Amino acid sequence: MLTQFVTILIIISIIGCILYGRRLIRTEKVDAVFGNPERAKGGAHWVIVGSSAILMLWLYYSWDIARGFYPKSANELCQVAKINESLLGLKYQFPIEEREFKSTSIIKIENKNLVKIANEIKESPDLNDQQKTILVSYIDRTSKLIPFLTSEELIEMDTKIKIQEMTEQIKQLSVNFQKEDYPYETDAQKNERQKLVDEQGGWGIVTIDSGSGSIENTIEIPTAPQTNKGLKFHAAAKELSLINDKFFKLRNHNPLFKSTIKQLKDDIKDYRKALDDSEEIASDYAKNIVKIARRIEFASIYPPNALNEMQAAIIEFDELQKKEQAGLRLIDILLFPSGTIVASGATCSEQGSGRWLPKPSDTFNKFVQLSKPSVGYKNVPLLWIKLVDVSKMIGFILPDWIADILPGEYPIHTKDGIVKDNFKSNVLKVVTGDFKLFKVPVPFGHIWDSFMRVFLGLVFGIIIGVPLGLFMGLNRFARGFFDPLIELYRPVPPLAWAPLIISVLGIDNTGKVFLLFMVSLSIMIISARAGASGTQLSKIHAAHSLGASKKQILRHVIFPNSLPEILTGIRVAVGMCWGTLVAAEFLAGTTGIGFVENVAKKYFQWEVIWITIIVMGLLGLLFDVTLRKIIDKTIPWRGKG
């Protein structure tokens, strides 16, 4: 219902905005010439068109539109897919989907193999002439097996009758299939089917096993036929698969073939037995010849015209079922782009873009579910607040060795089994945070963890990178000393450090933050250095002649002048950090957005994967918007000097 509404709204807004845009061009008077940035201002309606188009693409390729407007189409297509599955094996025997008969292609391949093995034997230096003649004679006998199967005269009456029977069955099915009330369902059967349909629910039911992270995937496509049309296909598919099984059990083995192949197998067996260990190569060749003979035995090879009628019947039925689909076929082509519903045994599934691109409505539902702190992902919520005692923070900040260096000893238990606190143990309690103060809310969860990692990596990068960069821009020693170091490490992709991270820095946050720090550091150094060396000399001279000290020049001239470069550097670094974060969290994850994505991948939870992608995009955007605001506030003079 919501999907239908949204789809229509999107179409209306796209058309409306385009029309508005065109009218604006006609009526609006723009003084600015081409090239003036003024011309690019405004245009909120194009923002709407752009975002609507993305959403529309998503709705379309995830097949959400199909579900919104034709909720039963998937179930019907599932029944059609069942027919296709049953037909596939049969069709593959004939030049319907393929270029040639299966029999033809098998004969071609095996003849080629026989020629190949014959050549190998003739040229083999390890075989003596006697062995060669014997083996080649076996090959000749094997290749003579094929005519026994393809001969019109030799085919047995029994086999012919069976093929005739199957052909009749398919023809009968075609006749029945056209009838209105096929498959003649009784009321009792109908009730039973209705019960099944009610139990299985609709297309894409979401069930979440809370907390465990193993969000059980949905019953993608309900399999029991919901509609009468679906039932027709369902019943026909059942009949067809029976015929299919029967056909594949049938072998065109006439008595002559059977006796010849048995003779050949026995001869080769005797021959191999008679060989001693030194003649292993001959034995191997003989074995390979038997294998080819067995493949010919197993394959469904028939005389060229024996299956003509059956082929015609299959093609007729195929045409018929396509005609019977009618409007459904159109829905399949138009609303199920790049893929369709595929049956696999008893179940049906979406294969194609609908598989890896979850429906927006499902994704939204799942996001709402995941956002509940009680559900979360792998026992950790996405973003929530927990109450933490301030004492814990004090304990975290104060180093534990403060207590150790105090004079005196830690208390020892007395004879009565009582431990009495002294000054030293009390201090230890304070520095380890083992006391109660008031509690404050602290955010935690996957999103917060990822955010903190990026934030810390960035902050460390700025703290070290900016002073170093300025220093390098102003000092000969620093430039000469650090330049080779920085230039050597800067071009290394941050992920190249990944294999070392676990061994050197362990699996905790240290490693991940370090990786992000490496990313931001080089960017910050480069931008700070460029800012410092790019300061206009006249400004420095002016300050100097007014009597400014070195410190003052740095503080009031060089730093403000390099600020635009530094802030742009931060913006670039944020983007790069987000890019590296996912890879960092793949390494050894317990929390974080990248971890969620990596685990979801293993369980094929496409919705969760897309949620993480969208969350990352939004967080990156949030960072960037914040920075833009900061830039506007701190350096309003940028681009105006």
Add this chain to the structure above:
Amino acid sequence: MKKILSFILGSIFALNLSISVANSAANEVRVAYFLEWPSPNLEDMMKKNYSKALGIPVKWTSFNTGVEMTEAMLAGDIDISYSQGLVPFINAVKSNAPIKLIDIAMEYGMGGTTCVTSNASGITKANASELEGKKVAVPLGTMADYVFTASMEIVGADPSKMTVIDMVPEDGAAALVSGDVAMACLFGGNSIAAATEVGSRLISVEEARAGGILGIDITSVTNKFMNENPGMVRTFVEVTHEANDRYRSGKSDMSSMSKASAMEVSKMKGTLDGFKFLTPEETKQSMENGNLSGFLNGMGTPSGNVDTSFLPL
């Protein structure tokens, strides 16, 4: 306006077309396998016996995890996955992937997949509940994940109280060496060898077998390939079982197997000793009402994903 509209329609059409073409059949068989996971049929892979038997070229691609195998099969790049872990297979069919189990590659005790506790942590089977509150490395969604859950049940520790860190076996072994985790659950000969240098197996191979922990690797095939080429699937199974037979009678060519699996011969033999390659009859029995069917039922696998029609030969 017309130009824009025709461009959009054209690109949508092209996209639809390109995706459907990508899945069309090729005239070769594409098989997925693991490195560091030896099996007798790798000798046939090296000697191209499969393409001889199938009559068309066979392309072997190595993968890191069974999950990736499934992904490649869904994308239409792989037809047959050899020695895919059962757990990745179950996860795949639970999410309705159109693949079928046709054969058991091997059964193995805890030899090939196991949990190793570090000596530094001092944790053994006797005090395993001390693992609660500690960090453990587990490659989630793999056979090692299953072994982890099952062993915790045997030793009576609560896995939900541990901090489970998702790490591939190589990283897990490194983390155990550096002391970051108290226990690492791993598969693959080289990783286990690295881990056991600083630790020991939580439960022995015998204890695991007695506790019913059993690894099963399987052969899976895409529905499409199975329907189109039942004969080829049968031949593949046949050649594989011939190789197993050769191994059982001690006639395998170890050096070509070690080359194919990228392992030293001695290490490979150690790993192979932990494997059991079933005969076709045993395989069928396991699939119908033995270890495999018990495993599948225990994990709540939807039925209809196992096809025994290719066995026994």
